[in-house]
Amino acid sequence: MLKIENLHCSVGEKEILKGISLSVNAGEIHAIMGPNGSGKSTLAQVIAGHPGFEVTQGTIDYEGSDLLDMEPEVRAQKGVFLAFQYPVEIPGVTNAYFLRSAYNEIRKARGDEEMDPMEFLDLMEAKLKLVDMDTALLHRSVNAGFSGGEKKRNEILQMAVLEPKLAILDETDSGLDIDALRVVAGGVNALRKPDNATVIVTHYQRLLNYIVPDFVHVLAGGRIVKSGGKELALELEAKGYDWLVEAA
Amino acid sequence: MSSSIESLVNREYQYGFVTDVESDTIEPGLNEDVVRLISSKKDEPQWLLDWRLKAFRRWQTMTEPHWPNLKYNPIDYQGARYYSAPKSVKPLQSLDEVDPELLATYKKLGISLTEQKMLAGVAVDAIFDSVSVGTTMKAELAKHGVVFCSFTEAVHDYPELIQKYLGSVVPYSDNFFAALNSAVFSDGSFCYVPKGVRCPIELSTYFRINAADTGQFERTLIVADEGAYVSYLEGCTAPKRSTNQLHAAVVELVALDRSSIKYSTVQNWYAGDKDGVGGIYNFVTKRGKALEDAKISWTQVETGSAITWKYPSVILQGDNSVGEFYSVAVVNNKQQADTGTKMIHIGKNTKSTIISKGISAGEGQNSYRGRVQMLPKATGSRNYTQCDSMLIGNKCGAHTFPYIEVANNSSTTEHEASTSKIGEDQIFYCKARGLSAEHAISLIVSGFCREVFKELPMEFALEAQQLLGITLEGSVG
Ligand SMILES: Nc1ncnc2c1ncn2[C@@H]1O[C@H](COP(=O)(O)OP(=O)(O)OP(=O)(O)O)[C@@H](O)[C@H]1O
Numbered sequence: 001m002l003k004i005e006n007l008h009c010s011v012g013e014k015e016i017l018k019g020i021s022l023s024v025n026a027g028e029i030h031a032i033m034g035p036n037g038s039g040k041s042t043l044a045q046v047i048a049g050h051p052g053f054e055v056t057q058g059t060i061d062y063e064g065s066d067l068l069d070m071e072p073e074v075r076a077q078k079g080v081f082l083a084f085q086y087p088v089e090i091p092g093v094t095n096a097y098f099l100r101s102a103y104n105e106i107r108k109a110r111g112d113e114e115m116d117p118m119e120f121l122d123l124m125e126a127k128l129k130l131v132d133m134d135t136a137l138l139h140r141s142v143n144a145g146f147s148g149g150e151k152k153r154n155e156i157l158q159m160a161v162l163e164p165k166l167a168i169l170d171e172t173d174s175g176l177d178i179d180a181l182r183v184v185a186g187g188v189n190a191l192r193k194p195d196n197a198t199v200i201v202t203h204y205q206r207l208l209n210y211i212v213p214d215f216v217h218v219l220a221g222g223r224i225v226k227s228g229g230k231e232l233a234l235e236l237e238a239k240g241y242d243w244l245v246e247a248a
Numbered sequence: 249m250s251s252s253i254e255s256l257v258n259r260e261y262q263y264g265f266v267t268d269v270e271s272d273t274i275e276p277g278l279n280e281d282v283v284r285l286i287s288s289k290k291d292e293p294q295w296l297l298d299w300r301l302k303a304f305r306r307w308q309t310m311t312e313p314h315w316p317n318l319k320y321n322p323i324d325y326q327g328a329r330y331y332s333a334p335k336s337v338k339p340l341q342s343l344d345e346v347d348p349e350l351l352a353t354y355k356k357l358g359i360s361l362t363e364q365k366m367l368a369g370v371a372v373d374a375i376f377d378s379v380s381v382g383t384t385m386k387a388e389l390a391k392h393g394v395v396f397c398s399f400t401e402a403v404h405d406y407p408e409l410i411q412k413y414l415g416s417v418v419p420y421s422d423n424f425f426a427a428l429n430s431a432v433f434s435d436g437s438f439c440y441v442p443k444g445v446r447c448p449i450e451l452s453t454y455f456r457i458n459a460a461d462t463g464q465f466e467r468t469l470i471v472a473d474e475g476a477y478v479s480y481l482e483g484c485t486a487p488k489r490s491t492n493q494l495h496a497a498v499v500e501l502v503a504l505d506r507s508s509i510k511y512s513t514v515q516n517w518y519a520g521d522k523d524g525v526g527g528i529y530n531f532v533t534k535r536g537k538a539l540e541d542a543k544i545s546w547t548q549v550e551t552g553s554a555i556t557w558k559y560p561s562v563i564l565q566g567d568n569s570v571g572e573f574y575s576v577a578v579v580n581n582k583q584q585a586d587t588g589t590k591m592i593h594i595g596k597n598t599k600s601t602i603i604s605k606g607i608s609a610g611e612g613q614n615s616y617r618g619r620v621q622m623l624p625k626a627t628g629s630r631n632y633t634q635c636d637s638m639l640i641g642n643k644c645g646a647h648t649f650p651y652i653e654v655a656n657n658s659s660t661t662e663h664e665a666s667t668s669k670i671g672e673d674q675i676f677y678c679k680a681r682g683l684s685a686e687h688a689i690s691l692i693v694s695g696f697c698r699e700v701f702k703e704l705p706m707e708f709a710l711e712a713q714q715l716l717g718i719t720l721e722g723s724v725g
């Protein structure tokens with residue numbers, strides 16, 4: 001589904017990703033771990049198409065097409081979803097309206113009819129339950145004044161509504177209390193399908209107890225320094241990153 | 249990303265066509281003879297000519313104001329023409345008699361004088377250059393005793409009302425542009441809602457400047473008698489030309505005891521091209537007077553014009569009167585706007601609210617200028633002002649000039665202001681959810697303007713939202 005080869009990217013003069021290669025197949029869950037500042041969010045943003053990063057080398061293939069050649073909205077329309085580490089506030093635009101606009105754009109791109117507001121509300125009812133979110137949040141401005149945990153849940157709500165093929169969750173577990181963590185993980189698992197894939201960026205093994213990854217990768221200094229199975233996460237929890245960073 | 253956004257920048261002004269109708273136009277220039285000629289072409293009574301002449305003489309002693317935060321080349325008042333009317337216009341009995349070219353123009357503008365619109369409940373008094381060509385729904389309004397007609401007709405049919413209220417809120421001597429308008433105004437709309445009547449439909453005037461180099465000087469007068477209510481919509485567009493055109497309108501609102509007037513404007517005059525060539529110079533005086541328990545509410549969405557100079561104001565003369573000003577002003581490319589309001593509290597327990605949203609993009613300069621004045625007798629009065637600016641890009645500017653004077657100690661004013669920048673991050677967030685840049689910007693901006701849009705009548709709100717999107721297309725990159 002996703003094939004990243006020798007990806008380099010910079011901001012200005014500074015190179016942040018220094019040759020990343022990663023393959024994600026349908027049905028798989030990948031976890032990406034690594035020290036602060038190692039480039040995890042950068043990788044996630046580059047996949048989503050953030051214009052602030054310049055790809056200087058390498059390729060990303062998504063379902064047989066050149067992902068880097070697509071505008072971010074086209075990527076989203078084709079099923080790429082990024083749950084932001086820091087969700088953005090949009091004052092004055094209600095969460096429901098925002099979600100419906102996004103949902104309809106994606107439907108349109110797929111050649112489906114737009115959904116009217118009443119039908120959409122019914123859909124939302126079900127999705128809200130999935131992430132155990134209060135309906136009131138639908139009628140508030142997108143992320144404005146949301147607590148940290150509410151923002152993260154809102155990202156998962158969006159994911160549940162948009163039903164992406166490739167979901168990238170950037171530290172969606174950070175700032176969640178233990179119950180919320182379970183809810184979010186439950187949501188991700190419920191949305192899991194054989195033809196979907198999920199990439200989870202996290203610092204904590206904890207989340208991986210709920211969402212069991214097929215692969216774990218360690219990103220350090222802009223490179224993947226080690227890949228393994230789910231047991232690698234346990235090893236990292238016990239030993240930290242130093243041994244890997246030094247070895248690399 | 250930026251290249252795709254740039255490709256959106258050069259979207260053309262949609263309303264920039266010229267209608268080819270035979271016009272009755274006078275030679276450029278302005279002197280007493282021109283004033284007399286205009287008055288005689290309209291077959292006006294002597295008192296009105298006298299009033300025009302007084303205004304003209306006053307205007308000659310005045311100088312153009314230079315305090316606004318606006319830069320433009322000197323206006324050549326002698327180079328403009330002060331009267332232009334489509335020749336076919338004589339009193340029309342029905343729409344069938346309207347020049348088909350004109351109707352086609354209205355169609356392009358998206359307004360129809362047809363039954364569809366009437367069924368939609370909108371009475372349209374369309375001002376084409378200087379003369380009103382068609383008024384609809386007159387009969388329906390007449391049933392309720394509501395008068396809604398062109399200013400010229402009103403002068404002939406309701407001379408007492410005109411004589412009583414013309415200049416009663418904006419005297420001819422008020423300011424340079426008001427004096428000019430008073431001398432040469434060509435037409436406009438008049439509305440009178442009798443005691444206790446709630447006007448059953450939204451009244452609407454669509455202004456349009458067509459003839460080349462013709463200044464448009466329309467005058468609107470709305471009188472709501474005791475306990476009456478009226479909602480009035482004004483929309484404006486003008487064709488695209490490389491020279492600047494002057495537009496100096498005057499709007500007077502009179503809200504008698506316990507009445508309420510809601511006045512909404514969507515202004516989309518031609519703004520000039522992206523290098524600042526052409527465009528309308530919009531110098532407008534709008535003011536209302538609210539008597540006891542009366543309410544005047546201005547809502548404006550200003551997206552057009554090269555220059556906007558406009559301060560819809562309320563004189564809160566009666567006790568417990570209410571004044572409101574909700575404004576969205578958008579500048580892009582080289583547009584400049586200096587706009588805001590004045591709330592003059594004279595009566596006791598008067599209340600005013602000001603919500604101003606300024607959006608600046610391209611190299612646009614946007615100034616909010618507001619005056620809140622609480623006179624000594626306006627005890628127990630309140631004002632709330634909120635003034636937010638949004639910047640799109642790095643070359644534009646936002647400025648605020650609030651003036652607050654409180655001359656008694658039981659009144660309160662509250663002023664909040666903010667400036668924000670539309671973030672690359674907000675746009676990226678929307679794009680990452682499948683929205684185009686253009687959709688993202690209009691979503692973010694309409695969120696910013698929500699408090700104002702919700703004051704607009706439904707169909708106007710949609711139009712305003714679309715206009716905003718068009719005006720700002722490609723402004724980020
Ligand atoms: N726009 C930017 N300008 C300059 N430097 C940047 C920019 N974005 C990221 N960086 C730098 O790139 C490096 C990688 O950042 P990134 O956010 O990808 O790290 P991360 O692995 O997600 O860290 P964390 O675990 O703290 O979230 C950091 O040193 C960061 O400061």
Ligand SMILES: [Mg+2]
Nearest residue numbers: 040041042085
């Ligand atoms: Mg990060």
